[in-house]
Amino acid sequence: SQQGEEDPQALSIQEGENATMNCSYKTSINNLQWYRQNSGRGLVHLILIRSNEREKHSGRLRVTLDTSKKSSSLLITASRAADTASYFCATDAGAGNQFYFGTGTSLTVIP
Amino acid sequence: GAGVSQTPSNKVTEKGKYVELRCDPISGHTALYWYRQSLGQGPEFLIYFQGTGAADDSGLPNDRFFAVRPEGSVSTLKIQRTERGDSAVYLCASSRFGGQGTGELFFGEGSRLTVL
Structure with a gap:
């Protein structure tokens, strides 16, 4: 299966600390995206990185992509309690008809 | 509306019943996807529409599941003979x-x- 796997499954940090989540996938991709999901809500797009990019920034978010290792990381700097949510990576491959989501990392930021 | 709208937000039904779930996408968006998410899991792909046609329905688990998008906008996911595992x-x-x-x-x- 193409489905990505996030690591760790759960992460608990203090407000102000940085949070790093990792995603691994199995086949070649067109792009990789990170989404956030608050409990019981829909997913919200955070950032997209294309297969020919290695790093991307958006506000307090930094995403890296290593296509040779088929992995990506999401760094949230200076975390806030409001960052508490589940974070998913999503990849598309081939015709791009499907987006494969990982199992998610549950982040808890303690005020 | 400004965002993707889904109705109903909650549906409780009995085993064996028929269910329809509706999706109203963002105006002008040609691509529409249905996913299923079980507790503690990531979203699982079901079907992808490009315009009115189902471009990829390989994620539908069996023939009890069907989806339509007749005018290229609103889509309906239909589940026949529901089972507890469809929750x-x-x-x-x-x-x-x-x-x-x-x-x-x-x-x-x-x-x-x-x-x-």
């Missing part, structure tokens, strides 16, 4: 174009289906 949150997403290198997906809040 999940059904998520709809749309994107402007779809296909290779598609940008972000815009998700609705989901329809939570509970089969008793």
Whole structure:
């Protein structure tokens, strides 16, 4: 299966600390995206990185992509309690008809 | 509306009943996706529409599941003879174009289906 796997499954940090989540996938991709999901809500797009990019920034978010290792990381700097949510990576491959989501990392930021 | 709208937000039904879940995508978005998410899991792909046609329905688990998008806008996911294992949150997403290198997906809040 193409489905990505996030690591760790759960992460608990203090407000102000940085949070790093990792995603691994199995086949070649067109792009990789990170989404956030608050409990019981829909997913919200955070950032997209294309297969020919290695790093991307958006506000307090930094995403890296290593296509040779088929992995990506999401760094949230200076975390806030409001960052508490589940974070998913999503990849598309081939015709791009499907987006494969990982199992998610549950982040808890303690005020 | 400004975002993807899904109705109903919650649906409780009995085993064996028929269920319809509706998705109203962002106006002008040609691509529409249905996903299913079980508790503690990531979204699982079901079907992708490009315009009115189902471009990829390989994620539908069996023939009890069917989806339509007759006018290229609103989509309905139909589940026949529901089973307890169908209980999940059904998520709809749309994107402007779809296909290779598609940008972000815009998700609705989901329809939570509970089969008793």
